[in-house]
Amino acid sequence: MRTEQTRQVVEKYFSSLENGDLDSALALLAPDVEFDLPRDEWNSVIPYLGQHRGVDAVRKAFAVRAETTEVLDYALRGLRADGDTAFATIYTRAAHTRTGTEFEILDSHEMVVDDSGRIARWKVYFDPNGEIAAFTSDADERLIAASWKGDRETVSEVLRFGADVDHRDPESGLTALMIAAGRADAPLTDLLVARGADVLTADSGAGATALHKACQGGSLDVVRSLVEAGAFVDAVAPTTGHTPLMDALWYKFPEVAKYLLDAGAGLNLSTHYGFSLKEHFAYELNVNTVGKDRLLLAEKYLNERIASDDERAAAQWLMTAVTAGDVGSVRELLANGAEADEVFPIVGGFNDGHTPLLVAARDGHTEIARLLLDAGADVNATEPTFGAVPLHKAVYNGHVELTRTIAGWPGVNLDFQGATNGYTPLHDALWHGYEECARAVVDAGARLDLVGHDGKTPLDLAAEVFGDHPLTALIRAKS
Template structure:
């Protein structure tokens, strides 16, 4: 095939396309044409991309393009031929038919013409970014609509195309996960969690979490999926003060209430309008004419948990001895095989979910802490209220000897950052002005470069609390270099 003939075939082909004469244009293609518009994970939102083998496949690709794209301007910018191969530069200005967002593309086409004057291979090289943006212009809005409709297939497609899984519905203020949880759609809930949905995001209207919505929706599988993904069991809404447990009672879902109780939901939290959990139950029982049996069953589960907590607290002799500072009692109980890291029940008290070592460290019982550590207590056990470890507890309260014991204990994590503020034990010691505790932790090898959630390093806190010229501040500055 001569270069002149190749150019003639390809020039006519693109002229037919420019005129919109698709029938004439397609007649220039070989029956077994190999047409490729390269596709990858970044541009797969454009549905007609890919490799199309045969004239029927090409026609189908053109049909999809026609349904999704309105051509506003089309021109051949350059065309060259070498033997049986032609290279063309094509300019296209178009708009997506659904989003109406316009885009421009200048792409390069490589076409091979056979001896019969038919185009047998056609490959397009292009930068699809502007076209991808046009196709994705309503991606998040479609995701929200698909979640309301429970359309998991569309949700999966949109997430694959990069939709923001935490995008809020502008009308309801709900994220996709909040929608799925409220609709009691367990499969969609799990799908969104797997895609990285924030399980503790709150709705912008009332501040409820997905777990609150799930307790309203009434599907235990949804509740279970959220809790297993890290949802806060005792999350409190800013308007009502409701916890998920309160909503489970309110919406007459006793089995959900039992599940939350089994996961340590607090029993002594009150609403923002002054009701205790018991008063909340009594009010709901009074105002409902239907479903009282479900409310009563939830209350039964609550009473059973209260009784269990009382038994557990009474049985924790080691914690009682630690709280009382009873060294001999602790020594005897450990010798008798007491569980050294047993957690205190959650009763909305100061010892909730604490181990004996955490309490001893907080309360300054140095000899008891030594006995617990020698018995194998977890030196890095954390508690859920502040997200602190024993060393935090000790320095926070200025216990010098206890700080020295823990900071030098084998396996201690000197740099554990608490969940509440991101502070390490060194941050806490500096923050509270305990110079000797600070020096002990520094000498033990604490890092000096970690920052809290407020962006402060130990040096910044030292300057703030002790002054820029204080010897402790100078020590930290010298070590930082």
Template sequence: MSAELYAAVAARDTAAVRARLEAGADPSYRDPASGLTALMLAAGQADPATVDVLLAAGADVFTADSRAGATALHKACQGGSVAVVRSLVEAGAFIDAVAPTTGHTPLMDALWYKFPDVARYLLDRGVGLNLSTHYGFTLQEHFAYELNVNTIGKELLLEAEQHLKARLAEDERRAGAHRLMAAVTAGDLAGVRALLAEGVDVDERFPIVNGFNDGHTALLVAARDGHTEIAAELLDAGADVNATEPTFGAVPLHKAVYNGHARLTELIAGRPGVDLNFQGSTNGYTPLHDAIWHGYEECSRILIEAGARTDLRGHDGKTPHDLAVEVFGAGHALTGRVGAAA
């Protein structure tokens, strides 16, 4: 049945695809010959109707093909349908997914295959631009190479180049306009207070420029960099105490404990509405996991006293107590305290 589903996708027969799915075919079926899933095939064929049917049936948007490691979004950018790309992104596809063979992101494929409209959509969604292929080209170098070797369709590449330049200029403008982030990174408490009094957006996100502050709010950076008084001002101004940054999926409390900032840990852990047990997307660690992992006893004790759970497991299966045994030893006072709390 699932092989018939794949054949129906190849034939661009959406009605037959729907019928096979209703009969029990696996929406994430992978063809053993090509290594592609049914969704990847439909995406590469620029077939939005079939893509939507597969997604509605639960097709896996995150998996990679078994030969090149590309995702359905990569295939969509090779196929050139903005509608397909949009459906995949809205279904949660990672816009900066990197193929392990080439190092290509979906944007690189959109540029390579000369689809400026697809490139523009991804650029508007905030894709990273300061990335490199696995064969040594930056995105800009890769694009310059394509401009040089293509004789047909160069006007499409030039159109895409205008979109790239516009995005780079907008990134520069937004980064320069984020005065609150500049004041926080400089540790300028007076400047932060003045900007908050002015009414700046306390939760404004820094643009994605492939830098250390990508997608961060001012509070995330203050917590990471140890600016306790600034963090207090931001929180009093209504900053989101559980704001998540996109790189590691961490919240301000993770940032504080990861770097051993005890006063900040106490400040944030005591804030109304704080999620003491938020598990980061990278490794499933809570702030307590991170505090113990990095050997910060005081931060760990603050979290335990605040009521942090000790029974949650990271993606490695370890609880805070497991980490305490590894980091401090079974006989250490903190290890005993974590065990008792558990």
């Protein structure tokens, strides 16, 4: 008898829901009914999930669901009762009201009917993934819309729901980070950077980076955040040839320009329409009538940087001696306390950003390199253009004795992969056909399994360059 009563109550309850008669359904619930839906991190996505206590709370949960979900099909697929407990299987096909995305759910309901014939406890079990996917299917679009509005709360929410932080606005080709940077929105920029937004990628229209957009927006805080996150100070837009510094000058933001100048932005770069940076700036000075005071301040900063570069370059006696191959002067300067790892300023020359050891390795000054290493020079120093270390420089130019010296130096990284092509020093030695340099690096213990950006291992290059050769056989035997 009790089992039959339970079955009838539950069957009537779901029949009322299927017919859209919510009031009749709720009348079958006990006043203090306990209604439990899955409760986890997705409650913020599907707002009616969780625990509900009392008929009013259940009614509210149904109201929230009605706001977010359009039920297209609802049916009782199975029902079994045992004493005061019933187990029902419900099929639902619905669509999320905002996204329009449809989903299906087959859920299981455990319901306990009390002595008065009302449902006192109701627990639902189901896989929410389909519904979550429907609720979040527009996350990428919402990310872009929220970024344009500066709505950090929504940006944070949709990123938590799985939005692609690097999704592009289909109209402008901008990522959310580019939008935030262009709008000079420092807090949103920081949020996106913290969530892994790509600071290096370029927009699909002009090829400009987020740092270019930040120089248009004029926020020093945004520019600083992007540079500290690894943005290239000298990124070049492929359509114009503009660097971020050129844009900072163009849009008349002198303090942004000063920051980039202090960060080492290059001064001897040119636009793709024939202007050098200095000519570009001179043109801006000539054609602007509004905000000229800001341009003049930027000119002051620019001239100070030029003077500073000239002074720094002139003061680098050690680099001058290394470049000239003057062993005696190098020895004397080091003995008098010259900084072995001084870095040459970015002036648009072959030594830009190099330490003396990098230059010595490149130019084949073996004795000078030993003096620098003995003085504590960093054997793994990198230069900014190709991301190469001294050992790359030595093998690339075929300096055998110098290669042996550096490859055997304590702490050397034999397997450093350059940023430009992913080649190790061994790759470079093989690529350029320097057999003895390659042997020296192999003998020093270089790894043979590393792959360049072209997918080639040292063995691939050895076979390609040397063919059927003892060096190729050696590398194959050691691989």
